[in-house]
Amino acid sequence: MRGPTTAWFGTVSLLADFVYEGARSITGPLLASLGASALVVGVVTGAGEAAALGLRLVSGPLADRTRRFWGLAIAGYALTVVAVPLLGVAGVLWAACVLVVAERVGKAVCSPAKDTLLSHATAATGRGRGFAVHEAMDQIGALLGPLLVAGVLALTGNDYGPALGVLAVPGIAVLLLLFRLRARVPDPEAYEREVQAASTRSEPQAGDERLTSWWGSPTSWGLQAFGDGASATPSVMPSRGRWQSRSISNSAKVARTLKSIVGARVLCPPWQLPASCGGAQ
Incomplete structure (x- = not known):
């Protein structure tokens, strides 16, 4: 109309x-x-x-x-x-x-x-x-x-x-x-x-958002250095208002290795929803 x-x-x-x-x-x-x-x-x-x-x-x-x-x-x-x-x-x-x-x-x-x-x-x-x-x-x-x-x-x-x-x-x-x-x-x-x-109807619900707080924290930089070796330097760039690492694959390996120790939800990679991440092997 x-x-x-x-x-x-x-x-x-x-x-x-x-x-x-x-x-x-x-x-x-x-x-x-x-x-x-x-x-x-x-x-x-x-x-x-x-x-x-x-x-x-x-x-x-x-x-x-x-x-x-x-x-x-x-x-x-x-x-x-x-x-x-x-x-x-x-x-x-x-x-x-x-x-x-x-x-x-x-x-x-x-x-x-x-x-x-x-x-x-x-x-x-x-x-x-x-x-x-x-x-x-x-x-x-x-x-x-x-x-x-x-x-x-x-x-x-x-x-x-x-x-x-x-x-x-x-x-x-x-x-x-x-x-x-x-x-x-x-x-x-x-x-x-x-x-x-x-x-209002088109606004995303809270459960639909991806977990990104871990990704933008200093912890992620430390995990990236752990996965890349002692000489690795965390290189970050802005993406959608957050700081995101370039070495996605290495951080993912570290996350999968340590998720059983500190909990899958905390170390869920940001490109996955928490539910799917929790079920990953």
């Missing part, structure tokens, strides 16, 4: 960028057609971007405090989906300016909650990979949206109503997908718990 769910989040982002990047591509000409000067266009679009970024300092902590990630994500996307088509029928400048800012406010509301949901969903598939797929699909939507708007404008003789109205279709698809995802996983933190449970 996690992999497909990550792809669905990417699809949500693709469709959402389809909507608001398509609208932003003609915001300036639209406001100008309603009588806005270059100064007004700059102020309105600048205010919208400031709202999209600055209000995240409010919506982010709010999402953490309320844990209503789905609700905030859906509310933010809904505001964008409603504001964009209405831009096409706004007959006065002030109304269009309000809708431009409202669309950016919707982005500020949904972004922190959406990113949190995506972070939970990519817990198992890999957050780097998940966010990379999400961002790639996001950019695809940012490319297709303006192209669609440009095509509709060319077909309708620069009529902004149909060009922005057609963006309601991917907008509605965004909301339907979000409701479907929320129905499947109402608690987004369940992704994290599922991964933690799987990790």
